[in-house]
Amino acid sequence: MANRLRPDRPINKKPKAPSSKKKVNRAKQVRRDKDKVRNISVTLMDIDKTIMYYFDKVIKPKVKENDEIINVPLRYASPERWSAIQKDGVFRDVKGQVLFPIIVFKRNSLQKDEQMQVKSFDGNQLRYMFEKKYTDVNRYDRFTLQNGLIPKKEFYSLAMPNFHKINYTCQIYTEYVEQMNNIVENVSYSEGRYWGEPNKFRFRTSIDSFEDQLEISTDSDRLVKTEFTLTINGYLIPESLDYEVLTQKEVSPARIVLKEGEPIDSEKIFRKK
Numbered sequence: 617m618a619n620r621l622r623p624d625r626p627i628n629k630k631p632k633a634p635s636s637k638k639k640v641n642r643a644k645q646v647r648r649d650k651d652k653v654r655n656i657s658v659t660l661m662d663i664d665k666t667i668m669y670y671f672d673k674v675i676k677p678k679v680k681e682n683d684e685i686i687n688v689p690l691r692y693a694s695p696e697r698w699s700a701i702q703k704d705g706v707f708r709d710v711k712g713q714v715l716f717p718i719i720v721f722k723r724n725s726l727q728k729d730e731q732m733q734v735k736s737f738d739g740n741q742l743r744y745m746f747e748k749k750y751t752d753v754n755r756y757d758r759f760t761l762q763n764g765l766i767p768k769k770e771f772y773s774l775a776m777p778n779f780h781k782i783n784y785t786c787q788i789y790t791e792y793v794e795q796m797n798n799i800v801e802n803v804s805y806s807e808g809r810y811w812g813e814p815n816k817f818r819f820r821t822s823i824d825s826f827e828d829q830l831e832i833s834t835d836s837d838r839l840v841k842t843e844f845t846l847t848i849n850g851y852l853i854p855e856s857l858d859y860e861v862l863t864q865k866e867v868s869p870a871r872i873v874l875k876e877g878e879p880i881d882s883e884k885i886f887r888k889k
Contacts, residue, residue, distance in 0.1 A: 651770075651865070653748065653772055653863075653865070654863075655855050655856075655861055655862070655863040656774055656853060656855075656862075656863050657853050657854060657855035657862075658777060658817055658850075658851060658852055658853045659852065659854075660723070660726075660782070660852070662817055663782055663817075663819060663848060663850050664692060664723070666811050666812045666813070666817060666818070666819055666848075667690075667721065667784065667811065667846070667848075668690055668692070669811075669812065669813055670806070670811040670812065671690045671719065672690060673813075674806065674811075675802050675803060675806055676802075677690075677717075677719065677798075677799045677802055677803070678798075679717050679790060679795040679798060679799070680795070680798075681791070681795070686717065688717045688718060688719055688788075688790075688799060689715075689718055689719070690718075690719045690720075690721070691707070691718060691719070691720050691721075692720075692721060692722065693720050693721065693722045694722075695722075698720075698722050701720060701787070705839075705841075706789065706839060707720055707789060714839075715789075716789040716790060716791055716839055717788070717789060717790040717791065717795060717799070718788075718789050719786060719787070719788050719789075719799070720786070720787050720789070721784050721785065721786040721787070721846070722784065722785055723782065723783070723784055724783040724784060724785050724845075725782070725783045726780055726781075726782050726783075727780060727781050727783075728778070728779070728780055728781075729779040729780055729781050729849060732779035732851075743773040743774060743775055743776065743864075744773065744774045744776060745771055745772070745773040745774075746771070746772055746773075746774075747769060747770065747771050747772075748769075748770040748771075748772065768867050768868055769867070769868040770865065770866075770867055771865070771866045771867070771868070772863060772864065772865055772866075773863075773864045773866065774853070774862060774863055774864075775853065775857075775862040777851035777852060777853040778851060778852050778853075779849070779850070779851045780850055780851065780852060781847055781848070781849055781850075782847070782848045782850055783845060783846070783847050783848075784845070784846040784847075784848070785843065785844075785845055785846075786843070786844055786845075786846055787841060787842070787843045788800070788803075788841065788842045788843075789839055789840070789841055790839070790840050791838060791839065791840065792840065793840055795840075796840045796842055799842075800826055800842060803823070803844075804823065804826070806821075807821065807822060807823040808820070808821070808822060809821065811848070819848045819849060819850040819851075820848070820849045821846060821847065821848050821849075822846075822847045822849075823844055823845065823846055823847070824844075824845055824847070825844065825845075826842055826843075826844045827842060827843045827844065
């Protein structure tokens with residue numbers, strides 16, 4: 617009866633179960649154990665290090681006390697440490713002693729930058745490609761010239777990052793208002809610039825406002841606190857996604873011949889590819 621209704625379908629043929637194996641393009645499997653190009657990634661820790669570098673190496677907050685110049689340290693507060701700071705109103709070390717002057721910051725939130733929209737990662741995502749100019753296999757020799765071979769070229773492609781806005785809360789603790797004014801002036805002057813190390817990742821920062829200075833009285837110390845919110849326009853690139861490294865390597869063919877005796881420029885073909 618089934619054959620009469622659908623003669624093109626065999627009676628005893630069972631449907632195939634979907635395969636769990638991932639299709640792999642063998643042409644893109646290039647060994648990376650001998651090259652010196654590292655996989656590029658930008659993490660939240662890199663952005664945290666950017667803030668610490670800029671405070672320590674560029675802003676260099678200092679206060680003057682008893683004709684002595686004191687460098688103001690910067691500390692990243694873990695959730696437990698930040699909770700203790702909010703409870704006591706001061707920053708204490710391991711021994712329980714109050715430390716000041718000091719600058720403390722923590723990460724508040726991470727939200728997508730609506731002005732910088734980039735397509736999410738998939739097989740057809742836009743990628744940034746750059747060429748490695750010199751390699752061990754891309755050297756000039758007489759054998760290559762006599763045989764009409766085209767030197768191989770190494771290309772590296774990187775997935776486009778996702779852009780985010782990262783918000784931080786920073787608190788400054790000093791003993792006198794004059795010391796606080798000096799630190800606030802230096803931090804405010806650096807607002808709107810690109811923070812980061814030269815020739816490395818740099819991110820644009822912005823500070824909306826500084827809260828009013830508050831005088832806090834403890835057991836025997838008099839502290840002045842100022843709080844401000846720091847916003848960084850940054851970007852994130854994971855090193856790998858779904859077990860696939862986002863920094864891909866491709867090598868151009870050494871020689872392509874469509875007709876006998878007629879070599880083709882592999883660079884043009886590679887660009888079209």
